[in-house]
Amino acid sequence: MSNTEAKQAMEELTMILLYLSRFQDRDLPDFKGKPIYHAWKGYDFEVLNQLDDKDYIDQGRRPSRRKSVYITEEGIEEANKLMEKYGIKDW
Structure with a gap:
């Protein structure tokens, strides 16, 4: 595995932690019948905003409560x- 810049690693690892x-x-599925997943957003706000900008997560309107x-x-x-x-293996 090659080296990863710290900023990129922070974004990647935050995405993994959100997912895990x-x-x-x-327990309600979306309109396609797939589960809707949420995660607590106790991570660096700048990183969360970057993941939101990439459409990996949706925080709602900013600033969001x-x-x-x-x-x-x-x-x-x-x-x-x-x-x-x-x-890393999934649950």
């Missing part, structure tokens, strides 16, 4: 790629 700490809100973020389908795909990169 995910939870379902009310929500304490959780929605993990998008793109975010789930990216988290799975990053977990493979770092050799």
Whole structure:
């Protein structure tokens, strides 16, 4: 595995942690029948904003009073790629 810049690693590892700490809100699927995942947003706000800008998560309107973020389908795909990169297995 090659070296990763600290800023990039922080973003990648935050995405992985968001994904691994995910939870379902009310066990309701989205309109496609897929589960809707959320994660608590206790991470660096700049990094969360970068992940939001890339459409990996949705924080709602800024500034948001929500304490959780929605993990998008793109975010789930990216988290799975990053977990493979770092050799992390899902639950």
